[in-house]
Amino acid sequence: MKNLILIAPFVMITTMAMAQDDIADMRANYNVGQSVTVTGIVTNGPELGAIRYIQDETAGVAIYPGQNWNNQNFTPQAGDLITVSGVISEFANLLEVGPTITAMELVSSGNLLPEPIILEPNDLNETYEGMLVQINNAIFSDGGSVFGSSTYNFTSGDQQSLIYVPSASPLLGQLIPLGEVDIIGVLSQFSFDNPDVGYQVLPRTMADFVSDNAVNFTTGIVQENMSTSGFTLSWGTDIPSSTGVLYGLTPNLGEVQAITESVIEHTVTLEGLESGMPYYAAVFSVAGEDTIMSTIRTYTTISESSGTMRVYFNRAVDTTYSTGVNAVSLFSATADTIVSYIDRAQNTLDIAVYNNNNGPIVQAINNALDRGVVVRYIAEGQNANTALASLDASIPVLEREDATSSGMHNKFIIVDAEQVDSSWVLTGSTNFTSNNLFSDPNNMVIIQDQALARAYTIEFNEMWGGAMAQPNLSASRFGEFKINNTPEKFIIDGKNVELYFSPSDNTTNAIEKAIQSTDYDLDFALLLITNNILADAIAGEVSIFVTPRGIVESTSIDGSDFDFLESEGVTMISHENVPGQLHHKYAIIDHSQPLSDPMVITGSHNWSSSAESVNDENTLIIHDATVANLYYQEFMALYNGIVSSVEATDMSDFLMYPNPAQDEVTLQFDSQHALPGMISIIDLQGKEIYSQNFSSFEGQNRMRLHTGNLPEGVYVVNISSDRGMINERLVVVR
Numbered sequence: 001m002k003n004l005i006l007i008a009p010f011v012m013i014t015t016m017a018m019a020q021d022d023i024a025d026m027r028a029n030y031n032v033g034q035s036v037t038v039t040g041i042v043t044n045g046p047e048l049g050a051i052r053y054i055q056d057e058t059a060g061v062a063i064y065p066g067q068n069w070n071n072q073n074f075t076p077q078a079g080d081l082i083t084v085s086g087v088i089s090e091f092a093n094l095l096e097v098g099p100t101i102t103a104m105e106l107v108s109s110g111n112l113l114p115e116p117i118i119l120e121p122n123d124l125n126e127t128y129e130g131m132l133v134q135i136n137n138a139i140f141s142d143g144g145s146v147f148g149s150s151t152y153n154f155t156s157g158d159q160q161s162l163i164y165v166p167s168a169s170p171l172l173g174q175l176i177p178l179g180e181v182d183i184i185g186v187l188s189q190f191s192f193d194n195p196d197v198g199y200q201v202l203p204r205t206m207a208d209f210v211s212d213n214a215v216n217f218t219t220g221i222v223q224e225n226m227s228t229s230g231f232t233l234s235w236g237t238d239i240p241s242s243t244g245v246l247y248g249l250t251p252n253l254g255e256v257q258a259i260t261e262s263v264i265e266h267t268v269t270l271e272g273l274e275s276g277m278p279y280y281a282a283v284f285s286v287a288g289e290d291t292i293m294s295t296i297r298t299y300t301t302i303s304e305s306s307g308t309m310r311v312y313f314n315r316a317v318d319t320t321y322s323t324g325v326n327a328v329s330l331f332s333a334t335a336d337t338i339v340s341y342i343d344r345a346q347n348t349l350d351i352a353v354y355n356n357n358n359g360p361i362v363q364a365i366n367n368a369l370d371r372g373v374v375v376r377y378i379a380e381g382q383n384a385n386t387a388l389a390s391l392d393a394s395i396p397v398l399e400r401e402d403a404t405s406s407g408m409h410n411k412f413i414i415v416d417a418e419q420v421d422s423s424w425v426l427t428g429s430t431n432f433t434s435n436n437l438f439s440d441p442n443n444m445v446i447i448q449d450q451a452l453a454r455a456y457t458i459e460f461n462e463m464w465g466g467a468m469a470q471p472n473l474s475a476s477r478f479g480e481f482k483i484n485n486t487p488e489k490f491i492i493d494g495k496n497v498e499l500y501f502s503p504s505d506n507t508t509n510a511i512e513k514a515i516q517s518t519d520y521d522l523d524f525a526l527l528l529i530t531n532n533i534l535a536d537a538i539a540g541e542v543s544i545f546v547t548p549r550g551i552v553e554s555t556s557i558d559g560s561d562f563d564f565l566e567s568e569g570v571t572m573i574s575h576e577n578v579p580g581q582l583h584h585k586y587a588i589i590d591h592s593q594p595l596s597d598p599m600v601i602t603g604s605h606n607w608s609s610s611a612e613s614v615n616d617e618n619t620l621i622i623h624d625a626t627v628a629n630l631y632y633q634e635f636m637a638l639y640n641g642i643v644s645s646v647e648a649t650d651m652s653d654f655l656m657y658p659n660p661a662q663d664e665v666t667l668q669f670d671s672q673h674a675l676p677g678m679i680s681i682i683d684l685q686g687k688e689i690y691s692q693n694f695s696s697f698e699g700q701n702r703m704r705l706h707t708g709n710l711p712e713g714v715y716v717v718n719i720s721s722d723r724g725m726i727n728e729r730l731v732v733v734r
Contacts, residue, residue, distance in 0.1 A: 150508055217292065233283055234266060278486070312443065411430055423453035529550070682718055
């Protein structure tokens, strides 16, 4: 073991006792849990959060103190030469020294940083983890948007990788480069399973994006003046330049619309386009001999479809809050409604659903195949998907198998995307499982619009590996490997609608932006909220004019922002101990003010980091006062049901015996006074075979149900009160 080591840029120092020869020695010859001493130059400051990366002439490594540096004698800054003693650990396959740090010495400050190592995306591996790297000629798929805390895909040549922007980054809110740039950053890793994947570059500031172009974009590209036959694209440049748009029906483009006038504010109108059609386009600006071109993005024209938009809930709503259109509760008819839209398919049927154990839905899919419909199905491979055992064997099913979280978490159906009058999209929070369909509060949105159906089809095809009938595994892309290739802006029956797919489309930033538009009302119902960016956005809306209200199911899980929001003045209601898992992922903004752009955020996207960076998700933001009020009717049923149950005598629990049952089963409540409501028996296919209003039982704590006429099997006994409280039990009939 040496006592002296050479540290770039050529600084000779004496190491602490028991020091490793160098960082490469530590990485190669010491294991997690062992104590080490390493020396190197710090290559980042607080822009990456608490973590610091150090590098010597041999390698780099992360230094992690925990949440902050308060327990150390100083906070390292970029350019500091430091010696650190601590215990090796590993998080998501990133090798770190810490959070157990036993000693730290500041040797010198103001040192030049190591020169970044120039690599190609395919070269990013463990050899360079923790070091400054540079990828040249990179193009972002999200170019023209703004940075949020998320991952962002880029290509360099024919290779692809990604960067990660943490929540402390000064990049937040800055323009994602539209043209070709060189990317500099620290190479990190985030992968819980496979130690050979998950490498991502961490840029520190906008100076880490280097362009040698004489002309550069200064704004994102804005789509305006949408019609059934065209739209305009507008953007800005830093110096006067001529301008144009390359566009076409495929990423190969092929058409051009150019303007020779030299300006810094550019607007190009594309005309003569097909209605409801996605168009790929890249804008360019030319100054002298220098040309800068944007990323290829996808835009759509307005369709000629009806734009019919239907919203459904599977649990109680409160129509006393209606402003003219009453919300619809489907209860046991939820599965039947899904079946009815599958039955509409005459040409194509694409389904991407996280989990499915519903027999009638699968039978409807089989029936579609029998009448000649081309059927394709994508599922999450970690789930049982028990009903798919009954799917016709000739229907191709693609399962995502590599998920580290929920994986393929979508719940959408696309019907006849190429038919202007019969194309439908069904989406929302509802999995095709007994609990999600019948007892867990969920919502569905069903929209007749060809432009939207075609956009969902692009996303489906990306996961499927192409537009063919059978999946192409070699081209299939899930999770972080997807790119932002779908339109985001739609006008459907006069309503502005936004569409985002995760993790490629920076969904968290879109939700954050919507929350920050709040002027009067902000209400949300969520399975969970662990995404600090969204929690901060909600807390930021608290004022004398706005008191946000939230209902959250999982309030005590690790990382929950429930207590934080409550401490910030948000009215928070826990659904954790209420029967039926609240499975929504929606927010309602400014429902009470039609002139203040009321909107609803809904879809499959939980408000978590996994939904943003790992899972396949879809999110709609619907700008419409009527839709906002429909969701508000359901929100108030949930809200009032929970609040009133705090002091009310209710049926939050009951005994059921005997079980298994033969001729009858007895239900016995803790309360002597059952609340007004309904009792029903539902078979495992979701069919309601018995229902009765039990207000006639008031004053008693016991009721008997006759089961002698039921076929042998397993049934759900479902109790729902007018106050929104729900409980259920399984009963076996023999």
